Amino acid sequence: MDLDFVCVHAQRAAAELTRRDVARALLAVPSGVALVALPDLRRALTAGGNPLSPPFWESAKTTLRAIESGAATVGEVQRWLESTGTEPLLLTRSFFVWPEEDERGPITEEMFRGMVAYLEERVAAREIDPDALAQGDEQAREAYEELQERWLNSPMPDGRVPGMAVSDEQDEELFAAWDEEEAFALSELRRILADLPAPERPVGDLRAACVRLREVLSGPGYPGNVLRACAGYDGAPLPEDDEELWLTVTAGIAGPISDLPEDDDTPERFSDLEGELTHEDAVLASLCAIHHADWLAVVAALARRGPGVLASPERIARFIAESEDIDVQMDEPDDLEAAETLFSSVTPLWACLGIVDKTEVLTPLGRWGLPRALERAWSAD
Structure with missing residues (x-):
């Protein structure tokens, strides 16, 4: 030198x-x-x-x-x-x-x-x-x-x-990378679904699920407030068509559209950096933290196995770890625990939609609608 x-x-x-x-x-x-x-x-x-x-x-x-x-x-x-x-x-x-x-x-x-x-x-x-x-x-x-x-x-x-x-430039780069990842995940989802038989639309189950869903969405507090934020329905009228309503809310779980509405204590709640998040905020944060690859691995595994398969957070974490559809290394116990923790926010919301039953087992409605909802989440602008 x-x-x-x-x-x-x-x-x-x-x-x-x-x-x-x-x-x-x-x-x-x-x-x-x-x-x-x-x-x-x-x-x-x-x-x-x-x-x-x-x-x-x-x-x-x-x-x-x-x-x-x-x-x-x-x-x-x-x-x-x-x-x-x-x-x-x-x-x-x-x-x-x-x-x-x-x-x-x-x-x-x-x-x-x-x-x-x-x-x-x-x-x-x-x-x-x-x-x-x-x-x-x-x-x-x-x-x-x-x-x-x-x-x-x-x-x-x-x-x-x-x-x-x-x-602004960093945001644009981040959004571009996100869009690219989402487009790839969507193409992989469609490839996987193309090799599987199309399930029959469970009309009765869908109707019953939407009756319950409309009640949940009209009520105060969790889980209605989280589901409204996921779907972007806060303050907006709900669609009359059951399939449109159900798919929009289910898609919102994989890609939340909005945050929880602000209330009088919102500024104080977020200015206290050492304070704990509310349950609803924690749920939305978990939903936003789930990667496209993880959603792809889970929904592909459930679609292949069909109704009756256990879809608990523990089993979902294992689906991700064992998936051949994504390139992910989850060899450490902490990796499985992290995935399990994130999806522990998902399965209660799925239960509200009839995707899983009270024992966290996939229903025919869940097998029919989950892939369609995920495709909608990744196809929307």
């Missing part, structure tokens, strides 16, 4: 290198190599008219030695990198987090470079004191954090707010 390496790594001439450029280059090689190269690198930069500063070189030596001895934590190394004065904070006061370098989209990369350029301007204007940061000055650190917070939340000339632009 030498000055040429640092220049290539930073894509800058030696006279333009910043403390951040040098620090990132030092961290890009084994710590032992960086420690050996440190004196020559310092002399070369000094000879080239860009000496940086003694506090920087001292902090570099201290950090590299800690890394080499195994005493440095990831957080300590990150904080040292940030103390160069032009490294964006990994986590800001408002809990904004920059994605990893290999996970940044074009907008995030643009904003990250913009932040670095802004910090370099502030260093040149002496609004940031890198030497004070390197020496652990708390006031300098607070000012450094405040500058970044302000930049992230201030409109740019084109009207975009950097922090919001990054968050």
Whole structure:
């Protein structure tokens, strides 16, 4: 490692290198190599008219030695990198987090470079004191954090707010990945169902289930409030057609459409970060945490086995672990327990819909309707 390496790594001439450029280059090689190269690198930069500063070189030596001895934590190394004065904070006061370098989209990369350029301007204007940061000055650190917070939340000339632009791009990427996963799961479900005989529609069972379902949905509290949120029916009239009602509510369990309606104590309930969730909130959280692959494995297993098969949370967890339809490793007891816990929120709702009976056994209505409901959940916009 030498000055040429640092220049290539930073894509800058030696006279333009910043403390951040040098620090990132030092961290890009084994710590032992960086420690050996440190004196020559310092002399070369000094000879080239860009000496940086003694506090920087001292902090570099201290950090590299800690890394080499195994005493440095990831957080300590990150904080040292940030103390160069032009490294964006990994986590800001408002809990904004920059994605990893290999996970940044074009907008995030643009904003990250913009932040670095802004910090370099502030260093040149002496609004940031890198030497004070390197020496652990708390006031300098607070000012450094405040500058970044302000930049992230201030409109740019084109009207975009950097922090919001990054968050929006991350949301779009997340939704795109979710849509891709859902589309694949839907195609697999249809492939599996195509090889199975179509069950007869249990008209009487469907009618009886919908009579009970309408009563549950019209009543207060659990499970009606959760089922209404799943189906997106809160405040809206229920469809008159039984099949439409039943499939919509069942599909909502696999893909909840809305949250529980807010009440007077909602702000307090969610502002208490150490408080426990209500039963209804916990149920909805569990439903939202179940992956497409898990739903696919469970519904495929139940469709193949047909009415009469046990569909308890324990058996469902085993269906997932033993499924040949999905690529999942559930070898540890904790994995089975996690799946069982999530589906313990599902089976009571299934019982309200007549999908399973009181002994948690799959009914003819459940065999007929579950695959159709899951297909609807994954086909809807």
